[in-house]
Amino acid sequence: MELSVSVTVNGRRYDRQIEPRLLLVHFIRDTVGLTGTKIGCDTSQCGACTVLLDGVAVKSCTCLAAQADGASVTTIEGLAPEGKLDPVQEAFWEKHGLQCGFCTPGMIFATKALLQTNNNPSTEQIRHALEGNMCRCTGYQNIVRSVQAAAAAGAR
Amino acid sequence: MATTVAAPARVFGSGIKRREDPRLLTGTARYTADMTLPGQLYASILRSPHGHARIKKIDTAAAKAASGVVAVFTGADTEGLLQSIPCAWLVPNSDLKTAPYPPLAKTTVRYVGDSVVVVVADSPEHAADAVDLIEVDYEPLKAVVDPEKAVKSGAPQLHQEAANNIAFHWVVAGGDVDAAFKNADVVVRDRIIQQRLIPTAMEPRGALAHYVPATGELTLWNTTQNPHIVRFIMSLVCGIPEDRLRVIAPEVGGGFGSKIPQIQGDFITVFCSMKLGRPVKWIETRSENYQSTTHGRDHVQDVEMAATKDGKILGLRCTVWAGMGAYLSTAAPGIPTILHGLMLSGPYQIGAVKEDVYGVYTNTTPVEAYRGAGRPEATFMLERVIDRLADELKMDPVEIRKRNLIPAFDNGHDVVTGLKYDSGNYQGALDKALTHVDYAALRKEQAEARKKGRYIGIGVGMYVEICGLGPSQVAGAVGFQGGLWESAIVRFHPSGKAHVFIGSSPHGQGEETTFAQIVADELGVSVNDVKIVHGDTENTPMGWGTYGSRTTAVSGAALAVATRKIKEKAKLLTSHLLEAAVEDIEYANGKFFVRGFPDKAKTIQDIALMANVAWNMPQGMEPGLEATTFYDPPNFVYPFGAHVAVVEVDGETGVVQLKRYAAVDDCGHQINPMIVEGQVHGGVVQGIGQALWEHAVYADNGQLLTGSLSDYAIPRADVLPDIEVLSTVTPSPHHPLGVKGIGEAGTIVSTCTVYNAVIDALEPFGVQSIQMPLTPERVFNAIGHSSANPAGSRKG
Numbered sequence: 001m002e003l004s005v006s007v008t009v010n011g012r013r014y015d016r017q018i019e020p021r022l023l024l025v026h027f028i029r030d031t032v033g034l035t036g037t038k039i040g041c042d043t044s045q046c047g048a049c050t051v052l053l054d055g056v057a058v059k060s061c062t063c064l065a066a067q068a069d070g071a072s073v074t075t076i077e078g079l080a081p082e083g084k085l086d087p088v089q090e091a092f093w094e095k096h097g098l099q100c101g102f103c104t105p106g107m108i109f110a111t112k113a114l115l116q117t118n119n120n121p122s123t124e125q126i127r128h129a130l131e132g133n134m135c136r137c138t139g140y141q142n143i144v145r146s147v148q149a150a151a152a153a154g155a156r
Numbered sequence: 157m158a159t160t161v162a163a164p165a166r167v168f169g170s171g172i173k174r175r176e177d178p179r180l181l182t183g184t185a186r187y188t189a190d191m192t193l194p195g196q197l198y199a200s201i202l203r204s205p206h207g208h209a210r211i212k213k214i215d216t217a218a219a220k221a222a223s224g225v226v227a228v229f230t231g232a233d234t235e236g237l238l239q240s241i242p243c244a245w246l247v248p249n250s251d252l253k254t255a256p257y258p259p260l261a262k263t264t265v266r267y268v269g270d271s272v273v274v275v276v277a278d279s280p281e282h283a284a285d286a287v288d289l290i291e292v293d294y295e296p297l298k299a300v301v302d303p304e305k306a307v308k309s310g311a312p313q314l315h316q317e318a319a320n321n322i323a324f325h326w327v328v329a330g331g332d333v334d335a336a337f338k339n340a341d342v343v344v345r346d347r348i349i350q351q352r353l354i355p356t357a358m359e360p361r362g363a364l365a366h367y368v369p370a371t372g373e374l375t376l377w378n379t380t381q382n383p384h385i386v387r388f389i390m391s392l393v394c395g396i397p398e399d400r401l402r403v404i405a406p407e408v409g410g411g412f413g414s415k416i417p418q419i420q421g422d423f424i425t426v427f428c429s430m431k432l433g434r435p436v437k438w439i440e441t442r443s444e445n446y447q448s449t450t451h452g453r454d455h456v457q458d459v460e461m462a463a464t465k466d467g468k469i470l471g472l473r474c475t476v477w478a479g480m481g482a483y484l485s486t487a488a489p490g491i492p493t494i495l496h497g498l499m500l501s502g503p504y505q506i507g508a509v510k511e512d513v514y515g516v517y518t519n520t521t522p523v524e525a526y527r528g529a530g531r532p533e534a535t536f537m538l539e540r541v542i543d544r545l546a547d548e549l550k551m552d553p554v555e556i557r558k559r560n561l562i563p564a565f566d567n568g569h570d571v572v573t574g575l576k577y578d579s580g581n582y583q584g585a586l587d588k589a590l591t592h593v594d595y596a597a598l599r600k601e602q603a604e605a606r607k608k609g610r611y612i613g614i615g616v617g618m619y620v621e622i623c624g625l626g627p628s629q630v631a632g633a634v635g636f637q638g639g640l641w642e643s644a645i646v647r648f649h650p651s652g653k654a655h656v657f658i659g660s661s662p663h664g665q666g667e668e669t670t671f672a673q674i675v676a677d678e679l680g681v682s683v684n685d686v687k688i689v690h691g692d693t694e695n696t697p698m699g700w701g702t703y704g705s706r707t708t709a710v711s712g713a714a715l716a717v718a719t720r721k722i723k724e725k726a727k728l729l730t731s732h733l734l735e736a737a738v739e740d741i742e743y744a745n746g747k748f749f750v751r752g753f754p755d756k757a758k759t760i761q762d763i764a765l766m767a768n769v770a771w772n773m774p775q776g777m778e779p780g781l782e783a784t785t786f787y788d789p790p791n792f793v794y795p796f797g798a799h800v801a802v803v804e805v806d807g808e809t810g811v812v813q814l815k816r817y818a819a820v821d822d823c824g825h826q827i828n829p830m831i832v833e834g835q836v837h838g839g840v841v842q843g844i845g846q847a848l849w850e851h852a853v854y855a856d857n858g859q860l861l862t863g864s865l866s867d868y869a870i871p872r873a874d875v876l877p878d879i880e881v882l883s884t885v886t887p888s889p890h891h892p893l894g895v896k897g898i899g900e901a902g903t904i905v906s907t908c909t910v911y912n913a914v915i916d917a918l919e920p921f922g923v924q925s926i927q928m929p930l931t932p933e934r935v936f937n938a939i940g941h942s943s944a945n946p947a948g949s950r951k952g
Contacts (some may be wrong), residue, residue, distance in 0.1 A: 003564075006858035019281070021281075029190075033167075033192075034183070035183070035187075035189075035190035036183015036184065036185075037183070038183070038187075038189075038358075038359070038409075039189070039360075040359065040360070040442065041442040041864070041865045042441045042442050042443055042864065043442070043443075043781045043864045043865055043866045045866060046358065046442075046865060048358060064757070075183065076181075076183035077182065077183045078184065079182070080182050084760070085178075085181065085182070089181040089182065092177070092181060093173055093174070093177045093178070093181055094173065096173075096174065096830050096831070096833075096834050098180055098181070098836065099176060099410070099665065099666070099834060100180075100358065100359065100407075100408065100409045100410040100663060100664030101176075101177075101179075101180030101181075101185055101357040101407065101409065101664065102187070102357075102359045102409030102410060103358050104180055104181060105183055108181070114350070123878075126873075127873040127874040127876070128873075128874050130872075130873035130874070131872045131873055131874040133873070134358065134865070134870060134872065135358065135840045135873075136356055136357060136358050136410050136412070136838070136842070136870065137358075137410055137834075138665050138834060138837055138838050138839030139837035139838045139839075139840060139842075139871070139876065139879060140832055140837075140841070140871075140872075140873040140876060141837045141876075141878055141879055142837065143873070144873070144878075149683075151881040
């Protein structure tokens, strides 16, 4: 059995026949072919697959592609379509908020989700907001600095 | 009006932004899992659910008939086609017993996660579905997971080659250790469990192999730290000549040692592609990563230290049972021996040491290098037992360290294990750390807090580590089955832009930036005009890889020497073009000129153009502006430092709160301090993870109980303080740039620093030892089993 879905990814609509069990993250990576969204676990702990679903940050491995029918998804490829970095991306670059880069797309969306609701977060609030996204390289410190820098630059 | 022009800031030593980041920030970087080739198939591996079992029968009929399945292979299908996975560190004089390590198990499985059957299908889903249809009839066998229990008589035996499961027994000894203990006023002892850890690089492992039958050539994209070693070993195991084998490490998402070895899945993927003549991709799940990619640590250590009553350390004696897992992984035997036992005396003057190390087979995932690899286990042992000595002698832990530190030296110091440290100023690092945290004030604060029933602890940890592996002659002498040199090619194009090709393989450490800084600093070009190429055996010179904090130390040295060769050729060409003697040609800020006539200069760009067009070359000079260096270091490098942790333990709940962490590290000259700081942050936090949360737990029957990120607790953002990062600078005397390594330093010392702080906090309870990780339950139980002693502290 296959389902028809229509999902808008980074402003472009994709009408596709999918297996009902297909996760959103696999729809993004394999069906649409946007591999910037990463898979780092199989238990929804790591947060590497975080995207915006209708403007809300979700772990795209916790969501079926079928649930995204009619919805709009923003992935990391959609943040700098003209090559000009989003202020959150700029802040991560400026503050060395990434090393191997694997957790980075998810971290950037977790940051955007935080800054949408709190444009001047404390260090504690930032660390709390990032607890669902794992990084093994940075010890999080420069990620926290990146979020602070993004907030200071008015990023949302 | 007078104007002043600021001298151009030196790019070496400058914390410039990383050049690799734009592709990583925009999702355009390509990791192995992101690759897709036309006609690609997908592999999924059926793994052993048993810690130890005999395979009686495998029925793959239903899987072969399943939708989308192209092929199913068992160990029997690999007979004669895949060799045993070799161990590449054959430590001499250790009675080493290497047991066969088949890429697909044939008769026996020896750990949960051992590979048994592979399914290849037209989609990952079809492959995974078909794996569920395979029936394997196992005869379960008794398992053993604890390395100390595994050597006892009556323990289940893993391999007929290794009696009592002992893979090797290695001894290091220096000085007269018996006399040291005989003459001692005091002897302190401890039993330390260096618990098993899981490296957890955020990118799981994977491979994409593409074999072309018509040419016999195979391209392998692989999540590896060392593509040239992969080519070498893959060639041996799979029988493809090295010249037909191209290994590419594309973007690699962290490694921490877990991407040094070639694991079963790599060989299986290559095998499937060779059998089918089509591209085959295998990407492990995190659960597979936890079961079957390598683990780290797993030591049981009995340690004793002899000292005089005024705190002078006389000797150290220890026995270590090091779990190796079910098979000897690529570098495994070298880790608890060469990288551990030779560092026993640390930064201290210790006249006598002896250590027995037993490498032990157990029914667990193979153990490999994990960030620090042997050195954290040595540092912890030493720093822990020194604190016990301080406790025994009622001395401050800082004072006892000061009485034993090796005095500062800048060009070589011989230690009891036979190593020659390159340079060090241990007291300097300690003083800086203590001043920074105001140690005396912290002790006062601690005393005040105790009066109010609050338990603050202060931990001090010191280390010197061996890295920048290493001279190849030494590698050979200690049984490493490869060299440890590195290479670099610097190639200037006619427009003055340069490519640099290196044999090492960074995977997040930032050498695309720091290595461009080296070239820019040596030759006066812009960092943006130098592209660093790595990770592809087809276009990079041979190199042994990125691990052991060796990339900047060895590969960076190769690059520095290569750029200096470019400079020498540029001087020769300049002397020809300016019709001056080469002895009169000087170089400054990217310009070559006749001494005293800086206005009449040739830039490196001029020289690059003239060398490439070759219209007017001196007699005998080859065209082009390119240099290659193969650099074999004369010695290891020995970074060092002193760290301080402050914790507060809740006496009611056992919860440990890490309140402060200060790190003073000395890695010699720093090419990019921003990147150094990032390495320290990450390294320290991984070590904190071991002290407080991380533990790979096996049930007695060999089941991995912490088989996912739900169960294995890596540090999260909300449980950490900011790390205060400081440094001192003691250049390596033998490195062309005076640098050392910094990748592992934080991990090497932070575990014992935090542990010492927790034990210090619990001094009123008389607690001297708690098994890591220091979870609330363990701390609570330790407090409960001790009698509170409100008398106050010896320290201050």
